[in-house]
Amino acid sequence: MLIGLGLGPGDPELLTLRAVRLLQEADKVFVPGRIARRLVAPYRDAEVLEFPMTDDLVSVRECMERNAEKIAPVASSGTAVLGILGDPNFFSTFSRLCEVLLVRHPGIECRTEPGISAITAFASVAGISLTEGFTVTDGGEPATRIMLKVRSPRETAARLRDEGYTTFILVERMFMDRMKVFRNGDLPEESDYMSILFARR
Known part of the structure; x- marks a missing residue:
């Protein structure tokens, strides 16, 4: 099994109790960079995977395939955790990784555990209350x-x-x-x- 684990907005103290438990119980923990590694460091060692920030779809696909092959040996026989900043369901690369993993290793289950998202963290830091409807996009038209x-x-x-x-x-x-x-x-x-x-x- 592969668990996409939300690590929150950047403070190790803002990890959920469940996140800490899963980090400690996992057979191996992976993270997408140094910031995420710093967040999990108080609770667990982690292997850093490369997730380049690029619009080159070929490079992105190759990266996902490399990472899938690193994760698969752990996830196929135990529990692998990929710790991700914010929430793994919110503008995250986790879904792309799972798509590749399930094609190459269809027996591996993928699931997520939520973390504090950038939206709720922003409201706290900005000192505002989101009491009405709002739109969140990455620059595209909301679907x-x-x-x-x-x-x-x-x-x-x-x-x-x-x-x-x-x-x-x-x-x-x-x-x-x-x-x-x-x-x-x-x-x-x-x-x-x-x-x-x-x-x-």
Whole structure:
């Protein structure tokens, strides 16, 4: 198994308790650079992998293949952890690495553990409260929407379909007792106050 582990915004004290436990329990820990290695150093030694910042897709693919082959021997027989700044599901290279790994080694499971994202960390440092909707992009046009506290998910999804959205995932009571995940046609009429709806065009 390969776990993409969120390391938070840059302070070792902002790692979650679960992150520390997984670092200590892993058979081996990998990181994408010196900053990430410094973050995990209080808890575990780590091997640094090369993830070049480039728009050259050929170079990126070759890099992912090299890293996949370094991780595979550990992940195929035990637990490998790749520690990533911020959150591994938020503008991260982890999904690209998993795509390559699953093609070359389809028996290896990939999953993620969340970390404090740059967005929530920014709000704290800037001294602002994000109390209204906002857009986050990497410079491109947004293709997804995330909505909190959706009480009528089926009705909301029907409205979003008219705007071109086609994929929907609803999570109720995330990381709590009785957590539920609904997808597309399974969306309920009503949902818990503690709910998040994801929509993608």
